Amino acid sequence: MIFDDANCNGYDTEAFYPLDSDHAATKAAKAICKGCPALDACLEFAMRSEAGGLRHGIFAGMTPQQRYRLASKEAVA
16 A cells, blocks of 8 residues: 555554644654655645545645645645
8 A cells, every 4th residue: 555655654643633732743743754755645645635624634744734725826726
């Protein structure tokens, strides 16, 4: 499967759902994503999921707000 080699494998999923106010936890989750071989697939999954209403968590090293801005830019292009 495409996510078998993902950097996040083996981590507790809670690490990727920090409180908005917990900047240290957000930074730590984003650091796990850095250089991940599944980054593109993860971003694609997150963007599809957000279109269906899932708008939480760190995916592809991005917060929900960052993915929202990305989606807004893509919609204009």
